[in-house]
Amino acid sequence: MAKPVRSLPGLSWGAEGTREVSRALPEEWPVALVYDGSTQAVMMASPQDLADFALGxxxxxxxxxxxxxIKSLEVVEHGEGTECRMWLAEDRGEALTARRRAMMGPVGCGLCGIDSLAEAARSVPQVGPGPRFTSAEVASAAELLRDRQPLHDRTRAVHAAGFLRPGEGLLAAREDVGRHNALDKLIGALAGQGIDPGAGAFVMTSRLSVELVQKAAQVGCTALIAVSAPTAHAVRLAEGAGLTLAAFARAGGFDIYAHAERIGEGETHVA
Incomplete structure (x- = not known):
């Protein structure tokens, strides 16, 4: 099996000259998402938690x-990559076939198999009322996630996504070289455990970009918390979808850019 970390030699330059070093580096591994025998997307991802990735x-x-x-899911590694082979229920397979007919060609990364401008700017579902969080829970969310990043501890070069449920803390976390991959892995892990994303918030180590808002709203999560900034488009999309967007969550503080009503000073309220 492919390993998520490899130790490779390098030459370090500094004020005192050069020295040979060996660094733990994260692997980027081709992962194909295959449905009913046809490839939908090929992503560069960390080769771990791939069943969670495929489901998410x-x-x-x-x-x-x-x-x-998904009627069956098999993770098959080849010499140059890994296939996540899925067979869908008949109605979902037919819907995916119709979607493929509307596509002109593949693309990579953030918008995952979507190549028309209309699809890239697609509307997202309205989220439900969701739970409330205390300001202290939001302010400490990134710190809680930091304690659940063993791959980052080794490489200092990957993203993480966590799930925060009010009054209970961080219930799950996943890591990947790609922020959207980390979120997909988390979504898959929650689904596998029967945990409703609408009962908490996603916590990200990255900026908040459009695809993260789209993915969160698609699965019914009502809040996104991140250590970095949101994009302007992400704010517009979150505002329209009813999703709370909290950014710059670090050093005991944060900014709110959309739907601040879910965050307050009082007790948490679970939806």
């Missing part, structure tokens, strides 16, 4: 509506 990608991209829409 399928949910966050609207390919399936629930885990049982």
């Amino acid at each position: 990608f399928s949910l966050s991209e609207g390919i399936i509506g629930k885990p049982s829409d």
Whole structure:
């Protein structure tokens, strides 16, 4: 099996000259998402938690509506990459076939198999009322996630996504070289455990970009918290979807850019 970290030699330059070093570096590994025998997307990802990745990608991209829409899932490694082979329920397979007919060609990374401008700017579902969080929970969310990043501890070069439930702390976390991959892995992990994303918030180590808002809203999560900034488009999208957006969550503080009503000073309220 491919390893998520490799130790490689390098030459370090500094004020005192050069020295040979060996660094733990994160692997970027081709992962193909294959449905009913046809490849939908090929992503560069960390080669771990790939069953979670396949399930989460399928949910966050609207390919399936629930885990049982995947009739079987097999992770198969080849010499140059890994295939996540899925067979869909008949109605979902037919819907994906129709979606493929509307596509002109593949693309990589953030918008995952979508190549028309209309699809890239697609509207997202309205999220439900969701739970409330205390300001202290939001301010400490990134610190809690920091304690759940073993791959980052070794490499200092990967992203993480965590799930925060009010009054309970961080319930799950996943890591990947790609921020959207980390979120998909988390979504898949939650689905596998029967945890409703609408009962908490996603916590990210990255900036908040459009695809993260799209993925969160698609699976019904009502809040996104991140250590970095949101993009302007992400704020507009979150505002329209009813999703709370908290950014710069570090050093005991944060900014709120959309739907601040879910964050207050009082007790948490679970939806």
